[in-house]
Amino acid sequence: MKKCVILSGAGISAESGLQTFRDGDGLWEGHRIEDVCTPAAFERSPQTVIDFYNERRRKAAAAAPNAAHLAIARLQQGYDTRIVTQNVDDLHERAGSRQVLHLHGELNKLRSSIDEDEIIGWQGDQQLGDCDSKGRPLRPHIVWFGEEVPLIGQAVQWVEAADVLIVVGTSLKVYPAAGLLACARADADIYLIDPKPNLSSRRVEIIPQTACAGVPPLVEWLLAKAA
Numbered sequence: 244m245k246k247c248v249i250l251s252g253a254g255i256s257a258e259s260g261l262q263t264f265r266d267g268d269g270l271w272e273g274h275r276i277e278d279v280c281t282p283a284a285f286e287r288s289p290q291t292v293i294d295f296y297n298e299r300r301r302k303a304a305a306a307a308p309n310a311a312h313l314a315i316a317r318l319q320q321g322y323d324t325r326i327v328t329q330n331v332d333d334l335h336e337r338a339g340s341r342q343v344l345h346l347h348g349e350l351n352k353l354r355s356s357i358d359e360d361e362i363i364g365w366q367g368d369q370q371l372g373d374c375d376s377k378g379r380p381l382r383p384h385i386v387w388f389g390e391e392v393p394l395i396g397q398a399v400q401w402v403e404a405a406d407v408l409i410v411v412g413t414s415l416k417v418y419p420a421a422g423l424l425a426c427a428r429a430d431a432d433i434y435l436i437d438p439k440p441n442l443s444s445r446r447v448e449i450i451p452q453t454a455c456a457g458v459p460p461l462v463e464w465l466l467a468k469a470a
Contacts, residue, residue: 245469247322248405249315250423252329252413254437255454259306259334272298281387285356289380290371296383297368300350303332304366311411311454312338314462321469322407327398329413329420331385344394344401346420352384359393395419402426407465410447411436411454434461 253263262272271280272295278284279295316339318324325342326335331350335343355361355375362384363375373381386392402408402423408431415421427433427446435442436450436457450457 244321244323245406246401246404247318247324247407247409247465248401249318249324249326250328250402250408250410250413250420251315251326251335252411252417252420254412255309255311255458256306256330256332256334256412258311258453258455259309261302261306261332263330276388280385281389283389285382285387289382292383293369293371296350296385299331300365300368303334303350306332306334308334308338309455311458312340314459315409316340318462318465321466325401325405327401327420327423329417344398346386346392346394346398348383348385350383350385353381354384356380356382392419398423399426403428405431407431408433409436409458409461410434411458415442436461 256263274295279292285292312334315324315326315335319341324340325344326340327344327346328335329347331345331348333349333351351365352362353365353369353373354363357379358375361375369381369383375381403426405427408427410424410433413420415424433447434450435447436452436454438451438453440449440451442449450461
C-alpha cells in the first residue's frame with residue numbers, strides 16, 4: 244500500500260459546526276486567547292480555562308463527522324492513511340480513521356499540570372478539584388500558545404514517508420505545522436483543498452473547494468487509481 248498523509252486543520256471541523264480560533268481577530272468563541280489558551284491564563288484563573296474547554300468538549304461531542312471526515316476514513320481501503328491534525332476534536336476518529344496524530348492536543352484527554360507524561364482519557368466536564376495520580380491538579384491536554392509541540396517530530400517522519408500528501412482545512416500559517424509541507428518528498432503527489440487558497444506552487448495541485456466539496460471526489464479518484 245502507498246502511504247497517504249492528510250494535514251487537516253480548522254476548516255474541516257468548521258463544516259461540522261465547530262468554531263475555531265482565527266488569526267484575524269485573535270478570538271476563539273469570543274474569548275481572547277491570552278485568557279484561555281496560555282499557561283499563564285491557567286495559572287491566573289484555572290476555573291476560567293477549565294470552563295472554556297468544558298464548553299469546547301460539549302460542542303465537539305455534539306458535532307458529527309462530515310463528508311470530508313468520512314471520505315478520509317475511506318482512503319484506508321486503498322492506502323496506508325495517516326492524519327496529522329491541528330484540531331483537538333475527535334471527528335476523524337469517529338469517522339473511522341485509525342491513525343490520527345493530534346499536534347495541538349485533544350479535548351477528550353486531561354494531563355497532569357506537573358508531569359506532562361501522565362495523560363488520561365476524559366469524557367464530560369472537568370472540575371477544578373480533579374487531580375492526577377499524585378494529587379496534583381489536572382489541566383486540559385492542549386498545546387497552548389507558548390508551549391512546545393511534542394509530536395511535531397513524529398509528524399515530520401510521517402510526511403517524509405508519504406507518497407501522497409493532502410492538505411485540507413488549514414491556512415498553513417500556524418507553525419510548526421505550516422512547515423510540514425516542506426518535508427514532503429520531491430516525488431510525492433501533493434493536493435491542497437481550500438476555497439480561498441493562498442499558495443502558489445507547481446508542486447501542489449490546488450482544488451479551490453471546501454473540505455466537504457473537494458475531499459470526497461479526490462478520495463474516490465485516488466482509490467480508483469490505487470485499485
